Amino acid sequence: MLNESAPIELSIIVPILNERQQLPEFLGNLGCQQALDYELLICDGGSHDGTIEWLQQHRTELDFTLLAGPAGRARQMNQGIAAARGCWLMLLHVDSRFADAYAIRRGLDELIECNSVSVAGHFSLRFRRTQAGAERAFYFYEWKARLGRAETIHGDQGFLLPRALCNKVGPFDQSLPAMEDSDFAERLREQGQWRLLSAEISTSARRFEVEGLWQRQLLGALMMCFRSLNWQDFFATAPAVYRQQAAADRLRLSPFFQLIKQLLRETPCRERWKLWYRSGWYINGQLWQLFLALDARRCYRRGIPPGQGRSVCLQTAEPLLDWLLGNPGGRLTATMALRLCFALLERRLNWRQE
Numbered sequence: 584m585l586n587e588s589a590p591i592e593l594s595i596i597v598p599i600l601n602e603r604q605q606l607p608e609f610l611g612n613l614g615c616q617q618a619l620d621y622e623l624l625i626c627d628g629g630s631h632d633g634t635i636e637w638l639q640q641h642r643t644e645l646d647f648t649l650l651a652g653p654a655g656r657a658r659q660m661n662q663g664i665a666a667a668r669g670c671w672l673m674l675l676h677v678d679s680r681f682a683d684a685y686a687i688r689r690g691l692d693e694l695i696e697c698n699s700v701s702v703a704g705h706f707s708l709r710f711r712r713t714q715a716g717a718e719r720a721f722y723f724y725e726w727k728a729r730l731g732r733a734e735t736i737h738g739d740q741g742f743l744l745p746r747a748l749c750n751k752v753g754p755f756d757q758s759l760p761a762m763e764d765s766d767f768a769e770r771l772r773e774q775g776q777w778r779l780l781s782a783e784i785s786t787s788a789r790r791f792e793v794e795g796l797w798q799r800q801l802l803g804a805l806m807m808c809f810r811s812l813n814w815q816d817f818f819a820t821a822p823a824v825y826r827q828q829a830a831a832d833r834l835r836l837s838p839f840f841q842l843i844k845q846l847l848r849e850t851p852c853r854e855r856w857k858l859w860y861r862s863g864w865y866i867n868g869q870l871w872q873l874f875l876a877l878d879a880r881r882c883y884r885r886g887i888p889p890g891q892g893r894s895v896c897l898q899t900a901e902p903l904l905d906w907l908l909g910n911p912g913g914r915l916t917a918t919m920a921l922r923l924c925f926a927l928l929e930r931r932l933n934w935r936q937e
Contacts, residue, residue, distance in 0.1 A: 594669030686782035701775035703744035738764030794834035863918030
């Protein structure tokens, strides 16, 4: 793996918390990567499921640096970045896998060929699943992850970037209990650019399967919106109702909706309306996904791999959406529609006792 007599080309940083079951397969898969000199930094956030004991037992056969600290993925990422010695950094999740033994090498070479310290890479995403059903939904997610558009790049795609660019973007936001990877990706977009790498990375669909597909997606959409608005009050309170992945169970959305209602009641009227209006503006910017979903449905039926089909509906509808909704009237309409949808969803969740 790492040749200590040679300069370190790459530092791979992996935050973990209670991932005893994932680590053997993850380390075995990572150890199969070829033509690559790297150091591996495992950043533990206080595991209590035997993770640390297992790592210590296998320290002689595995080459890694273990860093311990308080829980919080952003904090763990920053800890790993500070300790990293490589001129290239790779930020990776413990449930990520590569089928190609040269995936990271190829990705690194593609970025080196760019000859720019302002370009970062993310891999083409695939989901590993243990349950059948919802194939079209996962096909849509995999296509969206390949687009590189704003707020479509997340940590499960793997971040590969020059150390200099990481320093320029700045640390992960430790005030965010979730979506810290999305926040980093969007701040990087302001300082440089993202490139889709040719190799594929697969990630576990376990959170979708355990918590529920539409529940996880709705919660993710809420968090993305609030991150975009920089609504810190939500994220300061959200940890009370956000569970760690190892403790995931069927997701109940009603506590989140109750939290949002409570925070809005405590917000002055003028600021409250600003939040609604800015949220409507945000929703306007995400409506393109409805038309991508139509394209994904058509291409899935034809057996076209995700991201390789033509986005006819999206290309046709997006200019029209900009013309209709890219104005104060359109934003106000979206704001009122959002308030109505929020009320209807809350009523449905209370009725179903979600």
